Amino acid sequence: MTLELAHLHRRFAGFGALDDVSLSIAPGEFLALLGPSGSGKTTLLRILAGLDYPDSGSVHRDGEDFLATPARERRIGMVFQHYALFRHLTVVENIAFGLRVRPWRTRPSRAKIHEQVDRLLARVQLEGLGGRYPAQLSGGQRQRVALARALAVEPDMLLLDEPFGALDAQVRVTLRRWLRELHEELQLTTVFVTHDQEEALELADRVAVMNQGRIEQVGPPEQIYQQPATPFVCEFIGKVNRVELRRTGVGLAAGGWMPEGDEPWQGRYAKATAYIRPEQLSLVVPPTLPAWEARLRHVYLAGSVAHLDLYVPSLDQTLEADVASEDLSRLGLQAGRELRIAPRSAVLFPHDGSGATVDRERWIWLEPDRVHA
Amino acid sequence: MNPAVGRRKPGLTRRLVRLALILLALVFLLLFLVLPLAAVFVEAFRQGVEPYLESIRQPEALSAIRLTLLVAAIAVPLNVVFGVAAAWAMTRFEFRGKALLGALIDLPFSVSPVISGLVYVLLFGAQGWFGPWLEAHGVKIIFAVPGLVLATVFITLPFVARELIPLMQSQGSEEEQAARVLGASGWQMFFRVTLPNIRWALLYGVLLCNARAMGEFGAVSVVSGHIRGLTTTMPLEVEMRYNEYDYVGAFAVASLLALLALLTLGIKTLLEWRYGDELAAHAPGGH
Amino acid sequence: MRQRVLPGFGLSLGYALAYLGLIVLLPMAALAWKATGIGLGGMLHLLSAPRTLAALRLSVGGALVAALVNVVIGLLVGWVLVRYRFPGRRLFDALVDLPFALPTAVAGIALPTLYAPNGWLGRWLEPLGIKVAYTPLGVLVAMVFVGFPFVVRTLQPVLASLERDVEEAAQSLGARRWQTFFRVILPMLAPTLLTGFSLALARAVGEYGSVIFIAGNIPMHSEIAPLLIVQKLEQFDYAGAAALGVALLLLSFALLIVVALLQRWSSRWAEASR
DSSP states (O other), X not given: OOEEEEEEEXXXXXXXXXXXXXXXXXXXXXXXXXXXXTXXXXXXXXXXXXXXXXXXXXXXXXXXXXXXXXXXXXXXXXXXXXXXXXXXXXXXXXXXXXXXXXXXXXXOOHHHHHXXXXXXXHHTTOTTOTTOOGGGSOHHHHHHHHHHHHHHTOOSEEEEESTTTTSOHHHHHHXXXXXXXXXXXXXXXXXXXXXXXXXXXXXXXXXXXEETXXXXXXXXXXXXXXXXXXXXXXXXXXXXXEEEEEEOSSSEEBTTBOOOSOOTTTTOXXXXXXXXXXXXXXXXXXTTSOOEEEXXXXXXXXXXXXXXXXXXXXXXXEEEEEEETTHHHHTTOOTTOEEEEEESEEEEEEBOTTSOBOGGGOEEEEOOSOOOO | OOTTTOOOOXXXXXXXXXXXXXXXXXXXXXXXXXXXXXXXXXXXXXXXHHXXXXXXXXXXXXXXXXXXXXXXXXXXXXXXXXXXXXXXXXXXXXXXXXXXXXXXXXXXXGSXXXXXXXXXXXXXXXXXXXXXXXXXXXXXXXXXXXHHHHHHHHHHTHHHHHHHHHHHHHHOSHHHHHHXXXXXXXXXXXXXXIHHHXXXXXXXXXXXXXXXXXXXXHHHHHHHOOOTTTTOOHHHHHHHHHHTTOHHHHHHHHHHHHHHHXXXXXXXXXXXXXXXXXXXXXXXXXX | OOXXXXXXXXXXXXXXXXXXXXXXXXXXXXXXXXXXXXXXXXXXXXXXXXXXXXXXXXXXXXXXXXXXXXXXHHHHHHHHHHHOOOTTHHHHHHHTTHHHHSOHHHHHHHHHHHHSTTSTTHHHHGGGTOOOTTSHXXXXXXXXXXXXXXXXXXXXXXXXXXXXXXXXXXXXTTOOHHHHIIIIIHHHHHHHHHHHHHHHHHHHHTOOHHHHHHHTTOTTTTOOHHHHHHHHHHTTXXXXXXXXXXXXXXXXXXXXXXXXXXXXXXXXXXXXXX
């Protein structure tokens, strides 16, 4: 089952929730819709569920018009953000609901329904809680009931709206792994909405990053992280340092450092912005190579990783670098120490005349091969 | 409050003020609310149990009871269906003129009962818009049972809707959307998800609607014509007997209505205690 | 291609509108139309008649005073029921709705039994020179009775949710109890009290059943406007009844609008900051 979304537009009073969104979803794929609130990701999910309709554009499932199919006939399992469990029904009754409301010709027998519900209870590890009401369950249990209820109708596709949003951090991580395993087992096309980039990168086969109703980039997590397509993706995914470059006699440069190598723009742009990940900063650069002089201001030890605050006078800017904690003493990194630092890689976007960035002229810069300390 | 701090024991004056306020409130409630209720029963039994029972057994009394039950049995279901439909439309969809619709639903609350009866006389009475036509076709609405039902429906129209709208608003429609995605048809969704979620509030609304329907006096009085045995409901029978100086008879029928009121209060209180969180935050005075 | 996700929009809205149209709008239109039947001159003549004026004054004036009395008593009763714990509190709380549940005709005949000169309470008031039954005071008593639950019931949830820390803050700043009450609590309750006021007012202006028995219905003295409407109807003066009905409706709507404006002003602090 392949879904083709083409040129979807959706406006609500006052703002555009979807602005020309096109996307294709492959069978068995685990896709994350990632973006800040108001980016349109939930609207997109609700359109797939049949709970909302685009103003224009089309959705086709294997060539047939999906939008013409009403919600109840789409064979979709949906897990709502706050689960939307039926509060007056027990866990078992909630899970069986989708089977019980079928027309009698296609409705499984009582015994079949019972069997199916038992199997699902086991799958979501809620054996023995079937008689409880939603109010008597913990957040994580409710989420699993919602999932079992969605799976009970044997859907072609699973949709999850912020599935972990209402859970505390520990439960969240456990359920994430569990959901991933479940997906590997069932091979069910799954689309989930999240604003948590870590969640998206860890779980999904493919991530669609959304911003202001548009899809900024679609791709596998590594690609999203290492080759962000737009400045928005750079800043939204992970932490990033932003350094402004200006054209000098030799090329684009900032405070004593410049990206070496063949510049793809051949001097067309006077300014550019470089996005540098904290773990892509070399901290001990030999004096022979171009680098920024920096003073280490603070070391924040966060378990296995340490975050460093580095002040660069030539940029009048504080950059952040991440190193493994065990490297702290090996490199002698203490607050107050003077360092020579330089990026190992960066993503650069040029500025046009008005100061806006030109997304399609992206330059993914990698440090030329060289032996480092 | 932080338990470690503990609350200072109130001083003597404060305790006296508190006691005085409580006493004042209770004396008022007793004198103003309980006393009239007591008067009804005392006056009804003033000449003993026998005359009381006798006056209730009279055919006019029995027919008034039957008529009251009949009118309520028609008016309440009509307003239940309306209330559910109006609440569904108001809380599940956005449309222009919603606020106006809400105001219209509330309108009967601020219209004098006498005017509520009057409007139907002006529509269906001998000199009314449809009066001549109705007369030509031998249909009687005013001074007949249909008029009583109409006036009662008007008076009790807001009760169910007013109870359901805030509750359904706060519950939201996620459960219903979930039911749709799971394949439920419209009616399946309504009977399996919506109705169970609003059942206690619905019962609450029915209770208030019924109490008002059975006890309505002003509106009904205008359209009734006071034909003994035919168009007098219990409150009208109370009035007629009272005006004929049949005090025991009047209070006897009144005592039945007072019992209904107490029963209503009892069930209402029970519902609030047991299912308070499944009722809407209460608008005042029971609506 | 756009569909609504939840079904029944057309059905429920259509049904509700048709029902409201038949039960409320059509009859109201008949009222307005019939009232124009006596013409502007007839209308002015009717409304300027001393008896009409006296009845309107009693209905509207009495309702205003009754609503005000209810605000004071309702505040007391609501406060006691929410803030203090004492035996029988729940029973008394349930009793507050009695005037609402008790049919007006029943209350109507019970009140003169209490307040007539030889009644349960009347016999004690008579020697003090206080006449209740068959006077405007009797009308007021009945109006207070029917409007009583409104203020208490609007007030209770608000009082219960009123943050105690605000009172504690006032006290920590040196305010005395009564200062805290009048300067902090009362202004915070003002919008709610006004809501209760307008509900009690709306109920009392048009009240009929519980008033007519105790009022004695003496023209120019203790006769209420709704009764005048009934009398016009009994004389088959439909246009007069309709005109009077419209006048009473417009008066009470005007009052309710004024109260709504007052309320908006008194709760200006509650507006969400934008």
